[in-house]
Amino acid sequence: MLNQWLYIGIFFIIAMFLPAVAIFLARLLSPKKPTKIKNSVYECGMETFDPTWIQFKIQYYLYGLIFLIFDVEIVFLFPFAVAYGNLALFAVVEAIIFILILLGGYLYVWRKDALTWQ
Amino acid sequence: MIDAALIWEWIIKSLILIIFLTVGFMYVTVYERRFLARIQSRIGPNRAGPFGLLQPAADGLKLIFKEELIPANADKFIFLLAPIITVIPALIVLAVIPWGEAMVIFGRQVNLFISDVNVAVVYIMAVTSISVYGITLAGWSSNNKYALLGGLRATAQMISYELALGLAFMGPVVLAGSLSMVDIVRAQQSSLWYVVLQPAAFLIYFFASIAEINRAPFDMPEAEQELTAGYHAEYSGMKFALFFMAEYIKMIAISTIGATLFFGGFDGPFVDQIPWLGPIYLLAKVVIYLGVLIWVRASWPRIRYDRLMQLGWKIMFPLALLNVIITAVVVVLVN
Amino acid sequence: MPVIGTIFYAFLAIVAVGSALGMLINRNAIYSALFLVLNFATVAVLYLALGAPFIALSQITVYAGAIMVLFLFVITLLGAEKLPGYEPIKGHRIVAIGLAFVFIAELVLFFFFRNQVTGPIPLIGPEFASPRNIGVLMFTEYLLPFEVVAFILLSATVGAIMLTKPERKSTTKLSQQQD
Numbered sequence: 001m002l003n004q005w006l007y008i009g010i011f012f013i014i015a016m017f018l019p020a021v022a023i024f025l026a027r028l029l030s031p032k033k034p035t036k037i038k039n040s041v042y043e044c045g046m047e048t049f050d051p052t053w054i055q056f057k058i059q060y061y062l063y064g065l066i067f068l069i070f071d072v073e074i075v076f077l078f079p080f081a082v083a084y085g086n087l088a089l090f091a092v093v094e095a096i097i098f099i100l101i102l103l104g105g106y107l108y109v110w111r112k113d114a115l116t117w118q
Numbered sequence: 119m120i121d122a123a124l125i126w127e128w129i130i131k132s133l134i135l136i137i138f139l140t141v142g143f144m145y146v147t148v149y150e151r152r153f154l155a156r157i158q159s160r161i162g163p164n165r166a167g168p169f170g171l172l173q174p175a176a177d178g179l180k181l182i183f184k185e186e187l188i189p190a191n192a193d194k195f196i197f198l199l200a201p202i203i204t205v206i207p208a209l210i211v212l213a214v215i216p217w218g219e220a221m222v223i224f225g226r227q228v229n230l231f232i233s234d235v236n237v238a239v240v241y242i243m244a245v246t247s248i249s250v251y252g253i254t255l256a257g258w259s260s261n262n263k264y265a266l267l268g269g270l271r272a273t274a275q276m277i278s279y280e281l282a283l284g285l286a287f288m289g290p291v292v293l294a295g296s297l298s299m300v301d302i303v304r305a306q307q308s309s310l311w312y313v314v315l316q317p318a319a320f321l322i323y324f325f326a327s328i329a330e331i332n333r334a335p336f337d338m339p340e341a342e343q344e345l346t347a348g349y350h351a352e353y354s355g356m357k358f359a360l361f362f363m364a365e366y367i368k369m370i371a372i373s374t375i376g377a378t379l380f381f382g383g384f385d386g387p388f389v390d391q392i393p394w395l396g397p398i399y400l401l402a403k404v405v406i407y408l409g410v411l412i413w414v415r416a417s418w419p420r421i422r423y424d425r426l427m428q429l430g431w432k433i434m435f436p437l438a439l440l441n442v443i444i445t446a447v448v449v450v451l452v453n
Numbered sequence: 454m455p456v457i458g459t460i461f462y463a464f465l466a467i468v469a470v471g472s473a474l475g476m477l478i479n480r481n482a483i484y485s486a487l488f489l490v491l492n493f494a495t496v497a498v499l500y501l502a503l504g505a506p507f508i509a510l511s512q513i514t515v516y517a518g519a520i521m522v523l524f525l526f527v528i529t530l531l532g533a534e535k536l537p538g539y540e541p542i543k544g545h546r547i548v549a550i551g552l553a554f555v556f557i558a559e560l561v562l563f564f565f566f567r568n569q570v571t572g573p574i575p576l577i578g579p580e581f582a583s584p585r586n587i588g589v590l591m592f593t594e595y596l597l598p599f600e601v602v603a604f605i606l607l608s609a610t611v612g613a614i615m616l617t618k619p620e621r622k623s624t625t626k627l628s629q630q631q632d
Contacts, residue, residue: 026356083588247518
């Protein structure tokens with residue numbers, strides 16, 4: 001089994017060469033004549049004002065949190081899905097209870113109107 | 119055990135897959151432009167070479183010789199890093215897909231896959247979740263307001279649809295009883311293709327994967343009218359080409375994964391007798407799947423961002439969860 | 454083969470410790486977050502080398518894929534790209550150094566006494582950490598912890614809403630008007 005991961009490792013290392021070579025080639029061949037106007041921030045011809053890295057909407061963070069919780073749930077469901085054939089009926093009921101508890105959390109989030117983009 | 123010949127075999131296989139994906143990316147761009155043009159009663163690029171087949175070479179050469187601009191206030195290191203870490207996940211996600219039965223080439227028994235791991239589906243999930251970084255970092259590092267907004271939107275969209283995507287994988291996994299892609303293909307050979315047994319899971323996978331790679335009609339992050347080009351607004355030359363390449367390789371990747379999970383992968387008539395038919399079947403399925411992706415782009419307008427998030431959270435996610443529960447119950451009742 | 458294994462392990466260990474240090478020392482929050490991602494990835498490779506692929510990939514999916522995305526959101530949303538050089542809480546450096554010494558002492562103690570504490574590790578088969586085995590164990594032996602996890606996640610959901618959801622009376626009215 002470990003061998004299989006070694007093969008993925010080889011593939012990963014070879015895959016890294018593709019973007020590296022592309023960027024290197026372009027660096028060799030492309031012209032380099034930067035001017036102040038070329039390097040300015042693109043904003044439809046306007047001069048940009050105020051910093052970009054400012055405080056943003058909190059809702060992205062809320063989506064991130066909810067995503068994290070349900071992502072953990074999905075990771076827990078994978079072993080269940082694989083072991084399905086080897087499990088007793090009791091375990092299946094337990095898994096469905098697991099899903100239903102989290103479904104309760106999901107309904108709570110929905111009722112609190114957190115899923116609506118504002 | 120590991121010996122030198124085996125390592126060489128894998129290096130050659132990896133190189134073949136990467137070259138295939140690079141060339142595939144070039145021709146998917148031509149395929150998309152020609153097919154889209156036909157749908158819109160245009161002709162599309164047909165001047166460079168016969169049927170426009172040399173068009174990607176011309177585009178590539180042009181992009182290599184273009185000047186690369188870096189905005190004055192950008193974070194230069196992350197600005198350079200972002201395109202690289204966008205491309206790599208798109209490439210490595212395909213490491214677990216089998217292309218065919220084992221074949222004898224030059225007197226060697228060669229398996230037609232990079233790797234057959236017993237957690238392949240979780241591997242796909244993991245690599246998909248990593249692919250968020252390139253886009254977020256590209257948007258952040260450019261120090262451009264459009265780019266930042268595009269990057270944030272893309273991230274929120276991708277994580278929203280990742281849940282439905284992960285749950286859509288669950289159906290085939292329950293039916294095959296394995297997380298290995300090879301086992302899933304084998305299970306489909308002995309029963310029906312999973313698109314018949316799991317149509318709901320397939321539809322959820324289809325739309326969630328389009329949203330995951332930010333393609334039309336879910337290409338909100340790069341909505342031209344409001345965000346100029348979204349997260350890659352400041353990129354030019356080869357770095358822009360890398361983002362472009364990542365997008366098309368991701369298209370190939372989701373087509374291949376979809377074909378493997380739901381359309382039997384390399385399975386097809388007479389594939390047991392003539393093993394080299396396997397890769398051809400897989401390729402044919404991928405080309406058809408890509409055609410449907412392009413057709414979707416041509417037919418549907420982009421949906422509004424709040425509707426997009428609602429679709430992901432309020433429709434796709436509960437449907438996918440419901441599909442898992444129903445599949446589990448039905449499988450219990452049938453056994 | 455053992456030599457290659459040792460070199461591999463040493464390399465991973467150096468990357469893991471180095472990225473952890475980089476995360477602590479770097480003043481730019483985005484770079485810190487990226488170092489942490491690198492750290493998670495190295496730890497995942499260590500899990501792989503120990504023959505636990507499912508744990509390794511869960512580590513990447515949950516930590517690198519979900520938790521760090523959350524951190525990136527926080528960083529980009531708060532707009533705090535560089536930390537100030539002074540102490541936000543008075544005297545927290547002294548307390549931190551004290552705690553660090555306690556931690557190091559603990560590590561040293563463990564290093565010297567571990568042979569008495571743990572016996573030889575029993576060999577495990579290749580199928581030990583396969584997802585099927587994990588699933589079977591989770592639904593037989595560890596059923597109660599599994600269900601407790603569901604409740605912890607449920608309370609986390611409620612907590613998340615409580616923390617981030619602002620008073621929504623005015624916004625609801627607004628959105629209803631818009632619809």
